[in-house]
Amino acid sequence: MAARLQAIELERRIGAGDARALARAASLVEAQGEAGRQLIANLFPRTGRAAMVGVTGAPGAGKSTLVDQLAKVLRRAGQTVGIIAVDPSSPFTQGAILGDRIRMQDHHQDSGVFIRSMASRGKLGGIAKGTLEMALLMDAAGRDVVLIETVGVGQDEVEVARLADVTVVALTPGQGDDVQAIKAGIMEAADVFAINKADMPGAERLEQEIRAMQSLGSEEQRANAAPVRRVVATEGKGIEELWSVIRAVFEKQGRRGARAETWALRLREMLRDRLLGALPDELVEEHAKRVAARAEDPYEAVEALRLSLAGQG
Ligand SMILES: Nc1nc2c(ncn2[C@@H]2O[C@H](COP(=O)(O)OP(=O)(O)O)[C@@H](O)[C@H]2O)c(=O)[nH]1
Ligand SMILES: [Mg+2]
Incomplete structure (x- = not known):
């Protein structure tokens, strides 16, 4: 609850153009965590x-x-x-x-x-x-x-x-x-x-x-x-x-x-980041080794990675 109140206060100060609040928010966005995403989601109506x-x-x-x-x-x-x-x-x-x-x-x-x-x-x-x-x-x-x-x-x-x-x-x-x-x-x-x-x-x-x-x-x-x-x-x-x-x-x-075609590009980019970000590098490398050694075909590897993502969702 306290965290939510803090977030609301931060959003208010950003909206008011407070540079220090902006710096704090930028660190949250850089961290690429849920807090940063929530912040952008809440601020989104103010953008454009x-x-x-x-x-x-x-x-x-x-x-x-x-x-x-x-x-x-x-x-x-x-x-x-x-x-x-x-x-x-x-x-x-x-x-x-x-x-x-x-x-x-x-x-x-x-x-x-x-x-x-x-x-x-x-x-x-x-x-x-x-x-x-x-x-x-x-x-x-x-x-x-x-x-x-x-x-x-x-x-x-x-x-x-x-x-x-x-x-x-x-x-x-x-x-x-x-x-x-x-x-x-x-x-x-x-x-x-x-x-x-x-x-x-x-x-x-x-x-x-x-x-x-x-x-x-x-x-x-x-x-x-x-x-x-x-x-x-x-x-x-x-x-x-x-x-x-x-x-x-x-x-x-x-x-x-303000154009849907731009957002189509942006959403693809965000989706790619989100999906690849959720895949552990080691898992990708593990499959890469198997594919390189012909122990697995690339489709099997991609399917395994996809299932791993689906499992997280
Ligand atoms: N002669 C000259 N050098 C410039 C000019 N603009 C930038 N530089 C120099 O080019 C170098 C690279 O500049 P920088 O802005 O860091 O390039 P960036 O890598 O594209 O960001 C620096 O040493 C600048 O001082 C210019 O208009 N004329
Ligand atoms: Mg530069």
Whole structure:
């Protein structure tokens, strides 16, 4: 009973925009337990207000710097911000994570910017388990804009980036990021292209290449081509303009979170997390060994795993 009263009080404070309550709630959501799920369920009716903006791109493209600068622009305009940074688990980018922390310290005195980083699911980056829940929490807490930084531009991440209302793809010149290397999926997933590090040679050429590629699309594709903007994130150059473009796209296409097709994607993702999360790794590995040794066929293994889940339900 006391726990229930505490939960009600926490929900009330989150709804009132209390940053400390939000921090407590974020820890509950990260723990991925029943308390976090209950909280999101109860807060859910309050969601659907925030603009969710995904920023994706290769490691080192300047996503964190961009997010930091976008937050500054938003704060100057009096908007409250939530930031979710999905930390890659790759050892190669540990330094970048440290860099993120240092840079983001600018906002630490400001309760109008709430930052949370989450470990990514796989070595390839992508979205972290619980990212959607964290975004919903920030939305329920009244954050005007939720910025979500995710690493990688593979197919998986593209799908996930679609979960945001607007997806900004950060590219940089001279990193093999020429249009040949930009997979078709990314061209489609990007709502806005941010060519970062425009202080380096090749930015203009990269922009021309993207525009040339866009010009090959159908008439409808051409009419809806993602805007391309050159920015220098480290200097804050072009960021206000970038934000106004993001805002315009958001106003044009509306909230993804208000569409059933978006929720179909999200529900699949949540179901997958829930089911896989409930399967003990050892059990999966045990069956994997048997299948590898031809002692069991893969269908038998999947059926055994399914029955194990059903047994838990
Ligand atoms: N020259 C230049 N360097 C930048 C720019 N934006 C970011 N960087 C640098 O690129 C590196 C990676 O930036 P970071 O934001 O951590 O990239 P992330 O891995 O995509 O989050 C850092 O050393 C930044 O200082 C830019 O506009 N110009
Ligand atoms: Mg980063």
